[in-house]
Amino acid sequence: xxxxxxxxANTTGDLQSAKHRVVLVDTLTPDSALMKATLQANGYDVLCxxxxxxxxxxxxxxxxxxxxLPSRLSDNRPADVTRELRKRQGxxxxxxxxxxxxxxxxxxxxxxxxxxxxxFLFEPVDPQLLSARVASHLKIxxxxxxxxxxxxxxxxxxxxxxxxRSRLIPEALPQFRNLRSVVYFEASxxxxxxxxxxxxALPDGRVAYVVWDVKGSGLQALVHSAMxxxxxxxxxARGLSPAQTLQEMNKTLLSTFDSExxxxxxxxxxxxxxxxxxxxxxxxxxxxxxxxxxxxxxLLEPAGGPPLGIFDDITYHDSLSTLPIGGRLILMTNGxxxxxxxxxxxxxxxxxISLLSVTGDMDLEEALDLVTGDVSSHIRGEVPHDDLTLIxxxxxxxxxxxxxxxx
Amino acid sequence: xxxxxxxxxxxxxxxxxxxxxxxxxxxxxxxSQRGLRSSVELVLEGNKETLQIRVIGELIADTCxxxxxxxxxxxxxxxxxxxxxxxxxPFLDTSGLGVLVGxxxxxxxxxxxxxxxNPSPKVxxxxxxTRLLKVFGLGDNSHYxx
Numbered sequence: 001x002x003x004x005x006x007x008x009a010n011t012t013g014d015l016q017s018a019k020h021r022v023v024l025v026d027t028l029t030p031d032s033a034l035m036k037a038t039l040q041a042n043g044y045d046v047l048c049x050x051x052x053x054x055x056x057x058x059x060x061x062x063x064x065x066x067x068x069l070p071s072r073l074s075d076n077r078p079a080d081v082t083r084e085l086r087k088r089q090g091x092x093x094x095x096x097x098x099x100x101x102x103x104x105x106x107x108x109x110x111x112x113x114x115x116x117x118x119x120f121l122f123e124p125v126d127p128q129l130l131s132a133r134v135a136s137h138l139k140i141x142x143x144x145x146x147x148x149x150x151x152x153x154x155x156x157x158x159x160x161x162x163x164x165r166s167r168l169i170p171e172a173l174p175q176f177r178n179l180r181s182v183v184y185f186e187a188s189x190x191x192x193x194x195x196x197x198x199x200x201a202l203p204d205g206r207v208a209y210v211v212w213d214v215k216g217s218g219l220q221a222l223v224h225s226a227m228x229x230x231x232x233x234x235x236x237a238r239g240l241s242p243a244q245t246l247q248e249m250n251k252t253l254l255s256t257f258d259s260e261x262x263x264x265x266x267x268x269x270x271x272x273x274x275x276x277x278x279x280x281x282x283x284x285x286x287x288x289x290x291x292x293x294x295x296x297x298x299l300l301e302p303a304g305g306p307p308l309g310i311f312d313d314i315t316y317h318d319s320l321s322t323l324p325i326g327g328r329l330i331l332m333t334n335g336x337x338x339x340x341x342x343x344x345x346x347x348x349x350x351x352x353i354s355l356l357s358v359t360g361d362m363d364l365e366e367a368l369d370l371v372t373g374d375v376s377s378h379i380r381g382e383v384p385h386d387d388l389t390l391i392x393x394x395x396x397x398x399x400x401x402x403x404x405x406x407x
Numbered sequence: 408x409x410x411x412x413x414x415x416x417x418x419x420x421x422x423x424x425x426x427x428x429x430x431x432x433x434x435x436x437x438x439s440q441r442g443l444r445s446s447v448e449l450v451l452e453g454n455k456e457t458l459q460i461r462v463i464g465e466l467i468a469d470t471c472x473x474x475x476x477x478x479x480x481x482x483x484x485x486x487x488x489x490x491x492x493x494x495x496x497p498f499l500d501t502s503g504l505g506v507l508v509g510x511x512x513x514x515x516x517x518x519x520x521x522x523x524x525n526p527s528p529k530v531x532x533x534x535x536x537t538r539l540l541k542v543f544g545l546g547d548n549s550h551y552x553x
Contacts, residue, residue, distance in 0.1 A: 215505045261505060262501070284536075285536055307508075337536075338498075386501070
């Protein structure tokens with residue numbers, strides 16, 4: 001972000017105790033000597049330069065906390081020196097530059113300020129005013145520097161969050177035999193995000209697809225998402241069903257969520273060989289089953305229960321269904337269904353279903369593009385209130401037959 | 408985030424008007440940065456036993472903290488029931504839902520029932536989808552969505 005230039009002499013630390021370096025051009029006049037003596041008496045480290053070039057050179061080499069620039073320099077115009085200082089000083093944009101002007105020199109005041117000087121003092125300089133003015137500008141610089149540091153820290157943290165998020169929310173899902181999936185994710189205008197998803201192979205060869213939505217945004221939502229992901233992986237790998245997994249997650253989240261926090265989640269476990277689908281939802285939008293061959297798209301309504309992290313006495317239940325070869329299972333989060341246009345109208349399940357039903361002869365990517373394009377055009381001009389997640393899963397092979405296998 | 412236009416009205420008025428039967432006790436209006444579309448107005452009515460709050464406007468992240476404050480304050484008087492009239496609530500997001508759930512739990516601890524009354528179609532849709540209808544006294548969850 002900033003150009004690697006020498007740092008100003010005193011970038012950190014306590015305003016009171018630090019020894020600030022003030023740069024002064026020694027014009028060999030009594031006035032010059034008085035200023036030097038005054039500044040030294042105030043405890044500043046005074047660096048005397050011979051001309052404008054020397055000021056630029058010394059500030060670049062040694063750093064400075066404040067520069068006092070006379071309106072007349074032997075070698076060049078003060079305005080040029082000011083510009084040069086601003087240019088060379090990367091983060092020293094905050095370096096206070098005070099012009100010394102004579103009472104009648106109106107032009108020098110204006111050009112000095114225009115060139116980037118912060119303030120001016122009248123010559124002959126009054127020692128008391130000089131002390132007060134210098135102290136005041138050093139204070140402003142101190143605050144500016146603190147602000148710049150805080151901002152750099154925030155930028156670093158925001159970068160870290162983006163990195164964590166990209167790990168939690170992969171750009172693509174892992175692929176498995178007989179199953180293909182594509183995913184679309186768009187973060188809301190808010191910092192951080194509440195949506196998450198994942199797919200993993202279970203020890204018995206089946207594949208679990210999970211999508212969730214944690215209330216809130218920012219770091220808190222990220223932490224909860226990470227926690228959810230960890231619990232999901234552990235519990236599913238132990239061979240528990242979607243409903244049992246939700247129940248375990250509910251217990252874990254209850255102990256950490258505050259009274260207003262909640263998480264919705266949908267888990268589907270698909271057998272890539274038989275197409276048997278076991279699924280359960282905790283306060284989460286139901287998936288859509290699209291059967292291109294039969295030209296049908298319907299809402300599947302799995303058993304389940306309320307969102308996770310609210311109630312301690314909840315039992316979730318599984319539902320059994322079948323994903324035939326060529327069939328598609330569509331998972332989503334609330335952000336898709338409740339994406340709103342300018343007038344507040346939501347996108348809605350019906351529009352999603354009717355659009356999906358015309359995607360029968362498209363491949364997964366085309367279908368995903370069509371739907372997400374339609375959602376985007378619906379909420380056009382509006383920052384999404386909520387993250388948008390849409391996942392399309394197609395069973396591409398395995399044993400045919402639509403018989404539902406008993407669990 | 409939200410700007411209160413009529414703050415200060417609520418607290419002093421509440422103590423006096425509680426004894427009156429069904430007078431409007433307080434009105435709070437909030438406007439979020441998104442502008443008028445995301446504003447909410449809360450009208451508190453009722454008596455010592457039953458308090459009713461009309462939620463006029465969207466109950467979303469930017470606007471839901473006022474409802475929390477109003478219900479928390481009102482709950483100090485230990486009413487038997489708090490009814491939220493959501494017929495004029497065009498939208499409810501996850502944050503709004505979180506506040507409703509949190510308030511319900513809070514009130515339950517002191518024996519007060521929180522119920523939602525006449526939810527608008529979209530509020531109903533959200534509650535149905537999240538399977539929270541029954542929790543807020545709105546019948547069963549057997550069908551979703553129509």
